[in-house]
Each structure stands twice: as structure tokens, then as C-alpha cells.
Amino acid sequence: MAQLIDDDPRIIEFDVRTDEMLVNMGPQHPSTHGVLRLVLRTDGEIVSEVEPHIGYLHRCAEKIGENLTARQWIPYTDRMDYLAAMNMNLGWSLAVEKLMQYQVSERARHLRVLIAEMGRIASHLVGMGAYGLDLGTFSPFLYAFREREKILDLFEEACGARLTYSYITVGGLTADLPPGWLRKCEEFLDQFEPVIQEYHSLLTTNAIFVKRTAAIGVMSPELAIEYGCSGPVLRGSGVDQDMRRDGESIYTAMYDGYAFEVAVMKNGHYPRDHAYPPVPTDAVLGDCWHRFFVRMLEVVQSMDLVRQAIDRYSACKGPLGEPVKLTEKIPAGDAYLETECPKGQMGFYLVSDGSAIPWRVRARSSSFSNLAVTHELCRGCLIADVPAIVGSLDIVMGEIDR
Amino acid sequence: MADFLINTVGLPEWLAWTITAFVAAALILNVIAGGALVFIWAERKIAARIQDRLGPTRTGGRFGWLQSLADGIKLLAKEDLMPEGADGMLFRLAPYISFCASFCAFIALPFAFDFVGQRLNVGVFFVVAVLGLEVFGVILAGYASASKWSLFGAMREAAQVVSYEVPLGMCVVVPVMLAGSMDLVTIAEKQAGWMTNWYLFHDPFTFVIFWVYVTCAVASVNRAPFDLAEAESELVAGFHTEYSGLRWSFFFMAEYGSMFLVSALAAVLFMGGWNGPIPVATLVGLSEGTGDTANYFVRLIGCGNLLLKATLGVLLMMWVRWTLPRLRIDQVMTTCLKYCTPIAAAMFAGAMLWQLAFPGGVVRGLSRPAGEIREGWLEGPGGLSPGRREPVPHVGAVGAMESQEVVQVVP
Structure with missing residues (x-):
């Protein structure tokens, strides 16, 4: 008998063979950040293949954009990345302004920086809190939302909405800030600064957190560039690119005179990294920990930018300027503009035939490209790593499916 | 309790033991189940406090102390x-x-x-x-x-x-x-x-x-x-x-x-x-x-x-x-x-x-050395008999122990 088994490899193979199992993670799953469906091919706890399926939140936003005027489409951009609607408004407004060659007032420019960076903080807070949730800790999520609520309160005071703002619009902003808003904003920043240390102790430096994220889902800079990743996902791999600095002039002009350093690891150091917890020795550049850490650094960076914007905005005595008319005609031609949204580079493309309604509208979603890399990162990981990796990409389905 | 039923009430032994067992089981079951309800409520409140929330506040008047019970009733009514x-x-x-x-x-x-x-x-x-x-x-x-x-x-x-x-x-x-x-x-x-x-x-x-x-x-x-x-x-x-x-x-x-x-x-x-x-x-x-x-x-x-x-x-x-x-x-x-x-x-x-x-x-307490307490199963006249035990002193009392025969267990 022993002879027979030795001779016939198929028998041995059958004896120890384990079955692969196809598992559906989502679209109804606690940790897929909305309605993402991942099909996992698993062998026990090991995942051999991950295939993301999208389209569950498709709302024809781009087609709708071809039936509305440019300003009317602003509320639809709110619903793309609904966690950073301000930045979406800004992206579309700038793309239209680029085609119209429209120049907003100095005061509106600084107010836009202020609002966009506050939006970035709000978005990264969700990304950070939800990432803790993906790793099984609930409390940091609520601590993050506690602070986000305060930002939403500020936004509500400025524009009346808490999620879908439509505040930044083509030609400026819908309204100026109410009196006393800047003081409240400064109070929030002063109160928020020490709270970040709390997140660092609960997540960034937590031994279990480091164990779960360090050297998991390592993405090389080449891979990140190949897949068109952007935002913190790209910078987490050590690629030094930030549209606020490297983008088109109409966008970078907005940040003219603002001092900020791109949060990326250069020569083994993050900018001003003495102020933050040290990088754990297990962490490899491009892993989940670095992607998370870049987001944490960007929160601090954005706070800095907001402070600068407050100073410049209050120094500007000129008028804010009125946004363009709802039915303003767009000159014929096309324009494409990428802006640095919290999740990555969000591009808007529009073609105009000279009427008020764009002939074509397209959006390039950063989350879409960032999600595409999942199957490369998840090859051969454990089931528990799948939420850890997908969470570190910080995707939002509203933007992917549009 | 079984002894009480046998000796004072005069029930047959099997019945006395059965009743005792049922009473003990009911006691344990209810105490633990009740305890579980309290712990579930406590966990809700503690988690809420840790996370800057309030947790249940209304059920049962104050503090939401009846929340677990309300949940239990809801679960009973749910379709299986x-x-x-x-x-x-x-x-x-x-x-x-x-x-x-x-x-x-x-x-x-x-x-x-x-x-x-x-x-x-x-x-x-x-x-x-x-x-x-x-x-x-x-x-x-x-x-x-x-x-x-x-x-x-x-x-x-x-x-x-x-x-x-x-x-x-x-x-x-x-x-x-x-x-x-x-x-x-x-x-x-x-x-x-x-x-x-x-x-x-x-x-x-x-x-x-x-x-x-x-x-x-x-x-x-x-x-x-x-x-x-x-x-x-x-x-x-x-x-x-x-x-x-x-x-x-x-x-x-x-x-x-x-x-x-x-x-x-x-x-x-x-x-x-x-x-x-x-x-x-x-x-x-x-x-x-x-x-x-x-x-x-x-x-x-x-x-x-x-x-x-x-x-x-x-x-x-x-x-x-x-x-x-x-x-x-x-x-x-x-x-x-x-x-x-x-x-x-x-x-x-x-x-x-x-x-x-x-x-x-490391440090000896003020009471008698640990070795002086007798083994439970050695007690009583018949050693391992399950019958009535002599009460063993509850906490150390050196004076009381001196008069008793001490079984050394630990050398």
C-alpha cells in the first residue's frame, strides 16, 4: 500500500488536497466601505486572489452632467466623494473656470483654500477612524467622528449643509463666511491639535495596530505609478507628488504663497518627523502603516494651511465676488483638470459646444485607480489582511461608481 | 438543604436530593442569567462612556438599566x-x-x-x-x-x-x-x-x-x-x-x-x-x-x-x-x-x-500558615463521605485551630 501511494502522486495529492473556496465579501459587508463586492478565492485563511466588483452605486452622474449647466451639476459632485464634498466642488469649479479662463477674487481664493483644507481634515478623519474599525477597534472611529462633527458644524454655519455642501461653486463661493466663523475655526484648531496625539497613541503606535499594518500590502513605487494610484496611497509608497504643488497652474496658483511640505518619506524621513511618533522598525515603505501615517501627517499639514489661509483671508479686504450665473455660457472647447482631493487626484473633463450645458462631462476618480491595485496587494495575504489593505486605500464608492 | 428535607421534613432521600438539585440549578441559572443581563447593560454603558457617548438612557426610567431586558424581549419576539x-x-x-x-x-x-x-x-x-x-x-x-x-x-x-x-x-x-x-x-x-x-x-x-x-x-x-x-x-x-x-x-x-x-x-x-x-x-x-x-x-x-x-x-x-x-x-x-x-x-x-x-x-500573612488548612475531602468522620461536613473555620483563627487535629497536606 505504501508503495502504491509513493508511486502515484495523485493519491497523495488527493490525500492532502484542500479545497479552494470562493467567498463573496460584500456588497453587504461591514468593512467594504459601502457597496464594494470583493470575490475572494481562499485556501483556508489564505487569500489567493481578490477580484473587486463595482457598479452598485452607479447613478449616471456623468450623463446627468451633460443635461445640466455647469453650476447646476455642482450638487452632483457633492455625491461623488461624499466624505469630502468641498474638494469635489472645488475640482469641478476649477475645471469649468479653466475652460472659461475665469479668475476668482483674491478673497475667494483664500477662502477656497481654507474650506478645501478643512474638507481634507474631515475626510482623513473618516479614513483614519474607519481604518481602526477595519482592524477591529471601535473607539478611535468615534473619537474621529467627534472631531469631524465639529468641522461639519462649522461647514453648516458657513453654507447650511452638513454633507452635500455645494459651497464652492463656479466663479467663487455661494456665500461669504458668517461673522465670528474664523474665531470658531481657530478655537477648533487649537482644541484639535492635542487630540491628534490621542490618535497616535490609540492607533499609530499601538503595538497591535503596527502588527496588523506593518509590512502588509506593500506597494512598490513602480506598482503605484503603473496603476495610476494617487494621493496618500501614492505618497505612502514614497513617490513625491502632490497636485497642490505639481498640478496645473490654475490649481497651484490657488496655493501661491502658502508654505507646506508634501507628506512623503524622503531619505528615510518624513517632513518635520521629529514631532511625530517614530516609524516602527517593522514598517516597510509602501505598506498599510505608511499609507495611514501619510494621512495623519496630512491632517497636521492641512491644519497648518488652514491657519495660513485664515490669516490671508482676514487680511483680504476686497469683495468676495459673485459666482457666475446659473446659465452662464461656456466657451467652446475642452478642459481637463486634476486636483488633489483627500483620496487622490480627482480629474474633471468637460467638452463644451459653446452653450451653457456641457456637451460631455467625465470624471477621473482616484479611488477607482487606487482600488484597482487591490488584487496585486492582496495576493497571498490572509483574510484578515483584506479589510486592512482595502481600508488603507481609503476608497469611497460614490466616487468610483459615480 | 437536603439534610434538612430528610431529617426535619421526613422526605425520602431521593426526593430530597432531587429537590435540592433543582433548587440549586434554578438559583445558579437565574443568578448567572441575571448577571449576564447586568453585564450586557454595563458593557453598553462602559463602551458608551469610553467612546464619548451616553449609551442607553431611557429604558427603565434612568440609566437605561432595563435595556438588556427590553432587548431580550425583542429577541424573543423575533423570527428564528x-x-x-x-x-x-x-x-x-x-x-x-x-x-x-x-x-x-x-x-x-x-x-x-x-x-x-x-x-x-x-x-x-x-x-x-x-x-x-x-x-x-x-x-x-x-x-x-x-x-x-x-x-x-x-x-x-x-x-x-x-x-x-x-x-x-x-x-x-x-x-x-x-x-x-x-x-x-x-x-x-x-x-x-x-x-x-x-x-x-x-x-x-x-x-x-x-x-x-x-x-x-x-x-x-x-x-x-x-x-x-x-x-x-x-x-x-x-x-x-x-x-x-x-x-x-x-x-x-x-x-x-x-x-x-x-x-x-x-x-x-x-x-x-x-x-x-x-x-x-x-x-x-x-x-x-x-x-x-x-x-x-x-x-x-x-x-x-x-x-x-x-x-x-x-x-x-x-x-x-x-x-x-x-x-x-x-x-x-x-x-x-x-x-x-x-x-x-x-x-x-x-x-x-x-x-x-x-x-x-514571600510574605506571610497575619493568619496561620497556608499549610494548616485541611483538605476538603479529608474532612468528616468517613473521609470522602458526601454527608454532612463539620464546619471548617472560615477565616484563620489561630486559637481555634490549636484545639483541632490538623492534617498537614503540604510538607
Whole structure:
């Protein structure tokens, strides 16, 4: 008998063979950040293949954009990345302004920086809190939302909405800030600064957190560039690119005179990294920990930018300027503009035939490209790593499916 | 109670014992189930406070103290769904196995000297063994649910709980060795007196092994950061994904029952059981000889002592759960096999050597040496007879002991 088994490899193979199992993670799953469906091919706890399926939140936003005027489409951009609607408004407004060659007032420019960076903080807070949730800790999520609520309160005071703002619009902003808003904003920043240390102790430096994220889902800079990743996902791999600095002039002009350093690891150091917890020795550049850490650094960076914007905005005595008319005609031609949204580079493309309604509208979603890399990162990981990796990409389905 | 029924009421022996058993079972079941409700409420409130929320505030007037009951009623009224393709019998059986395993273990757990369902001379092993049965319920649930997530949960639970029983067993053996008995009542009795008599402070090795026990206990009852079998961010809800209504609540009760049990076991094994940190009863002269009522009172206080210690353990688990992220399955196994087991083994050997070198422990308490307390099963005229026991002094009273014959157990 022993002879027979030795001779016939198929028998041995059958004896120890384990079955692969196809598992559906989502679209109804606690940790897929909305309605993402991942099909996992698993062998026990090991995942051999991950295939993301999208389209569950498709709302024809781009087609709708071809039936509305440019300003009317602003509320639809709110619903793309609904966690950073301000930045979406800004992206579309700038793309239209680029085609119209429209120049907003100095005061509106600084107010836009202020609002966009506050939006970035709000978005990264969700990304950070939800990432803790993906790793099984609930409390940091609520601590993050506690602070986000305060930002939403500020936004509500400025524009009346808490999620879908439509505040930044083509030609400026819908309204100026109410009196006393800047003081409240400064109070929030002063109160928020020490709270970040709390997140660092609960997540960034937590031994279990480091164990779960360090050297998991390592993405090389080449891979990140190949897949068109952007935002913190790209910078987490050590690629030094930030549209606020490297983008088109109409966008970078907005940040003219603002001092900020791109949060990326250069020569083994993050900018001003003495102020933050040290990088754990297990962490490899491009892993989940670095992607998370870049987001944490960007929160601090954005706070800095907001402070600068407050100073410049209050120094500007000129008028804010009125946004363009709802039915303003767009000159014929096309324009494409990428802006640095919290999740990555969000591009808007529009073609105009000279009427008020764009002939074509397209959006390039950063989350879409960032999600595409999942199957490369998840090859051969454990089931528990799948939420850890997908969470570190910080995707939002509203933007992917549009 | 059985003696009372036989001797005073005059019932036949079998009937008396049956009634006693039923009364004891009903008492344990209700106390533990009621306790589970309180703990579920406490967890809601504590989690809420940790997370800057309020938690339930309205149910029951104030503090939402009736929230668990309201939830229970809701669960009773819910439809019990069973997925298509599930193994019906096993699916129905699984929650009861978990529940029974968790609650049966309380039979041997002494709440105070005489407050014990059934005093067993292998009490420690009974508790650990019966608690280990809980995993069968989980595996059955995972297998019978016909859901892939459930199956993953069950496999994780099987791997984890079976591994953690090894270091857990080693931790439990140390107090057994120090006491020279597997009887939980005797073990707790030997730690009577000042806090320094607790096995936690017996020697450095027992102090370390207590923390190993805490780790293993958290892992073996599936609480965060070791709650892999029901990891909601990975496995939806793990082994109980397909359960709803009352069957699901049985799993829930079993979890809280087990949490309380391992905490109470820690209290008995390492923290003197029902003996408080200061032997108040002895200091004020409330020991045996002062009458049955006084004795009863002392035991009631002792019962409160044990409940307090066990509750502290449960609160610790809640605190940990709402603070830490979850480990991965391979890291959980590494923690067990690479850290807990070797440390437990080393500490076991260390405690053994210490016991040879300094049999009395680091600091002797003010009461009599631990060795002077007699073994439970040696008591009474017939040795192992299950009949009426002579009351053994509750807490150390040197004067009282001198007149009695002392059986030395530890050389």
C-alpha cells in the first residue's frame, strides 16, 4: 500500500488536497466601505486572489452632467466623494473656470483654500477612524467622528449643509463666511491639535495596530505609478507628488504663497518627523502603516494651511465676488483638470459646444485607480489582511461608481 | 438543604436530593442569567462612556438599566430564521451546547465557603473541562449554518480555543500545586487572611502567571483582541452570522457567562476567592463559635467579595475590548505558542522550585500558615463521605485551630 501511494502522486495529492473556496465579501459587508463586492478565492485563511466588483452605486452622474449647466451639476459632485464634498466642488469649479479662463477674487481664493483644507481634515478623519474599525477597534472611529462633527458644524454655519455642501461653486463661493466663523475655526484648531496625539497613541503606535499594518500590502513605487494610484496611497509608497504643488497652474496658483511640505518619506524621513511618533522598525515603505501615517501627517499639514489661509483671508479686504450665473455660457472647447482631493487626484473633463450645458462631462476618480491595485496587494495575504489593505486605500464608492 | 428535607421534613432521600438539585440549578441559572443581563447593560454603558457617548438612557426610567431586558424581549419576539441548506438539528442544538457548557461550569464555582452548587474534589478541572466544551457549540454552529463566514469563524475558534487550553491549563495548575488540592473551596480557603496570602502575591512566578492566565482567559472566551471567531470587520459576524432571535441570544448569554466564569476562577485561584484583602471578620472576632447567623453573614460578605473581584475582571475585559484593535489569526496563534505556553511552563517550573525553597510564600500573612488548612475531602468522620461536613473555620483563627487535629497536606 505504501508503495502504491509513493508511486502515484495523485493519491497523495488527493490525500492532502484542500479545497479552494470562493467567498463573496460584500456588497453587504461591514468593512467594504459601502457597496464594494470583493470575490475572494481562499485556501483556508489564505487569500489567493481578490477580484473587486463595482457598479452598485452607479447613478449616471456623468450623463446627468451633460443635461445640466455647469453650476447646476455642482450638487452632483457633492455625491461623488461624499466624505469630502468641498474638494469635489472645488475640482469641478476649477475645471469649468479653466475652460472659461475665469479668475476668482483674491478673497475667494483664500477662502477656497481654507474650506478645501478643512474638507481634507474631515475626510482623513473618516479614513483614519474607519481604518481602526477595519482592524477591529471601535473607539478611535468615534473619537474621529467627534472631531469631524465639529468641522461639519462649522461647514453648516458657513453654507447650511452638513454633507452635500455645494459651497464652492463656479466663479467663487455661494456665500461669504458668517461673522465670528474664523474665531470658531481657530478655537477648533487649537482644541484639535492635542487630540491628534490621542490618535497616535490609540492607533499609530499601538503595538497591535503596527502588527496588523506593518509590512502588509506593500506597494512598490513602480506598482503605484503603473496603476495610476494617487494621493496618500501614492505618497505612502514614497513617490513625491502632490497636485497642490505639481498640478496645473490654475490649481497651484490657488496655493501661491502658502508654505507646506508634501507628506512623503524622503531619505528615510518624513517632513518635520521629529514631532511625530517614530516609524516602527517593522514598517516597510509602501505598506498599510505608511499609507495611514501619510494621512495623519496630512491632517497636521492641512491644519497648518488652514491657519495660513485664515490669516490671508482676514487680511483680504476686497469683495468676495459673485459666482457666475446659473446659465452662464461656456466657451467652446475642452478642459481637463486634476486636483488633489483627500483620496487622490480627482480629474474633471468637460467638452463644451459653446452653450451653457456641457456637451460631455467625465470624471477621473482616484479611488477607482487606487482600488484597482487591490488584487496585486492582496495576493497571498490572509483574510484578515483584506479589510486592512482595502481600508488603507481609503476608497469611497460614490466616487468610483459615480 | 437536603439534610434538612430528610431529617426535619421526613422526605425520602431521593426526593430530597432531587429537590435540592433543582433548587440549586434554578438559583445558579437565574443568578448567572441575571448577571449576564447586568453585564450586557454595563458593557453598553462602559463602551458608551469610553467612546464619548451616553449609551442607553431611557429604558427603565434612568440609566437605561432595563435595556438588556427590553432587548431580550425583542429577541424573543423575533423570527428564528434558519438558512436554506443548514443542518437543522445541529443548527438548533449548537446554541444550547454553548449555553450549557458555559453555565454548567458554575456548578463547581464556590461563591463563598458553603455557597457552592456542588463541592467537587476536582473542581478546577471540572470548570476548565466544561468550559472547553463551549467550543463544540461554536463549531457546530459554524458547520451547520451552511455559510462560508460561519465556517471560517468556527475553524478559527477551534484552532484558537484548543491552543489556548494548553497555557490556560498550565496557569491553573500552579495554584493547584501550591494548595495541594484541586478543590476550589480548599484553594480559596488556603488564601485566607491578609492580602499577602493570595497566590497572586505568593511569589514572583505566580504574579507573572496570573497575567498569563488573564491573557489566555480572554482568548479562551473569545473576547477582543482575540475575538477572531466573530471578527465583524472580516467575517461579518463569524460563527453566529446566520443566527437570530433567541438562538443568537443564547450565544450571547454564553459569552457573558464565560467571561464572568473565567474572572471568578481567577479570583478563586489567585485572589483569595471570597476572602477580602483584609480579614475583617477575624479582626472583629466574627469567626465560628459566634453563631450560625454571624457565620451566614460573613459568608454573604464573602460572596460579595468574590462577585466584586469577578466583576473587576469582567470590567478589565471590557476596557481592553474597547481600546485595542484585533489581532490576526496567525498572531493569535503566535502569542499562544511562542509566548504564553513557554512563559507558563517556565513560571510553573519556577513556582515549583520556589515552593521547595520557601514553602511559605514571600510574605506571610497575619493568619496561620497556608499549610494548616485541611483538605476538603479529608474532612468528616468517613473521609470522602458526601454527608454532612463539620464546619471548617472560615477565616484563620489561630486559637481555634490549636484545639483541632490538623492534617498537614503540604510538607
